[in-house]
Amino acid sequence: xxxxxxxxxxxxxxxxxxVIAIAFTGCVLGVAQNALIxxxxxxxxxxxxxxxxxxxxxxxxxxxTASAPAAPVMTPDMNDPLQLGAASAANGLDVPDVGRxxxxxxxxxxxxxxxxxxxxxxxxxxxxxxxGHIPGAINMPYDQVVTDPERLEKFDAQGKPIIVYxxxxxxELSMNLGYALVNAGQKKVxxxxxxxxxxxxxxxxxxxxxxxxxx
Amino acid sequence: xxWIPASLLHPTVRRGAQIAAGLIFLAAALPxxxxxxxxxxxxxxxxxxxxxxxxxxxxxxxxxPWVELVAGLALVSGVRPRAGAFVYTxxxxxxxxxxxxxxxxxxSFECGCFGKxxxxxxxxxxxxxxxxxxxxxxxxxxxxx
Numbered sequence: 001x002x003x004x005x006x007x008x009x010x011x012x013x014x015x016x017x018x019v020i021a022i023a024f025t026g027c028v029l030g031v032a033q034n035a036l037i038x039x040x041x042x043x044x045x046x047x048x049x050x051x052x053x054x055x056x057x058x059x060x061x062x063x064x065t066a067s068a069p070a071a072p073v074m075t076p077d078m079n080d081p082l083q084l085g086a087a088s089a090a091n092g093l094d095v096p097d098v099g100r101x102x103x104x105x106x107x108x109x110x111x112x113x114x115x116x117x118x119x120x121x122x123x124x125x126x127x128x129x130x131x132g133h134i135p136g137a138i139n140m141p142y143d144q145v146v147t148d149p150e151r152l153e154k155f156d157a158q159g160k161p162i163i164v165y166x167x168x169x170x171x172e173l174s175m176n177l178g179y180a181l182v183n184a185g186q187k188k189v190x191x192x193x194x195x196x197x198x199x200x201x202x203x204x205x206x207x208x209x210x211x212x213x214x215x
Numbered sequence: 216x217x218w219i220p221a222s223l224l225h226p227t228v229r230r231g232a233q234i235a236a237g238l239i240f241l242a243a244a245l246p247x248x249x250x251x252x253x254x255x256x257x258x259x260x261x262x263x264x265x266x267x268x269x270x271x272x273x274x275x276x277x278x279x280p281w282v283e284l285v286a287g288l289a290l291v292s293g294v295r296p297r298a299g300a301f302v303y304t305x306x307x308x309x310x311x312x313x314x315x316x317x318x319x320x321x322x323s324f325e326c327g328c329f330g331k332x333x334x335x336x337x338x339x340x341x342x343x344x345x346x347x348x349x350x351x352x353x354x355x356x357x358x359x360x
Contacts, residue, residue: 010296011297014295015297015298015301018297018299021295021298022285022295023302025285026284026286027281029281029284030280030281030282031274031278033277033281034251045277046251046273046277048273048274049271049273050269175320
């Protein structure tokens with residue numbers, strides 16, 4: 001190596017030491033810088049644990065959407081179907097059309113349920129549905145929708161908003177089905193992330209069997 | 216690496232790729248460092264929860280720009296540039312996968328990849344850009360003389 005410029009061919013342990021040194025130095029500097037400004041004066045910097053921004057109600061979402069209807073979505077919340085309706089405040093049953101599913105909490109679901117103001121859809125497998133579901137919920141397993149998209153197009157929400165739920169957790173099924181419904185032209189799709197586990201353990205009515213109202 | 220044309224393996228090309236990659240990372244790191252809060256929001260938009268817990272988003276946001284900065288300096292200055300190129304390639308692959316995964320889930324947001332100013336909504340164009348930048352990094356890691 002008799003060039004005067006570095007030829008960038010370090011290898012073996014020298015290479016991996018370099019890789020680790022770069023990653024480690026970067027992480028340490030980042031954390032150190034944040035610590036300095038976080039505990040410095042004036043206090044600034046990021047909290048050590050991230051907590052996602054939350055909107056209070058569906059009405060707030062509607063307002064934000066109305067103020068910039070055509071513009072690309074700008075704030076983290078509006079970009080974020082999961083955060084979007086971390087909206088649990090139980091005022092009003094109007095659902096804004098934001099072009100994607102909106103997450104709702106149990107209070108909102110209960111309000112819709114009591115008012116019979118929504119078409120409820122169960123995204124789980126038929127066997128799980130038969131063991132217990134929200135009374136009146138229609139079973140539309142996401143796995144079946146994937147192979148038979150016509151089910152989505154034929155789906156009639158009877159002019160009501162749709163609430164999709166499944167087995168809780170991160171609830172991929174509901175989110176996927178929610179998106180599929182939106183893509184199939186449904187305007188008002190809510191996703192209830194708490195799903196069956198939360199509903200059934202909160203003292204709410206349940207139905208068993210293959211039919212919406214129970215056997 | 217038989218599939219790479221021989222001309223790309225030339226040492227000068229490799230060093231050039233390393234410098235280009237370094238400049239890309241420096242350009243990406245500085246605006247992020249100027250507004251970490253915005254960058255944390257961007258990271259959150261990717262919804263990496265299955266891999267990274269939500270509460271760790273801020274840790275990623277405070278470390279990624281600094282790792283970019285250090286790797287960028289290594290690449291440009293020629294102090295351990297090949298190590299820098301590996302870090303660059305690994306991070307770029309992670310970013311690209313993040314964008315693809317977000318697109319696959321139907322998410323749509325400004326990527327914040329070069330801070331707020333270089334904002335653009337993620338899409339096929341962003342993926343293509345990232346693949347080009349990834350290729351530059353891979354050329355920078357070639358170890359043949």
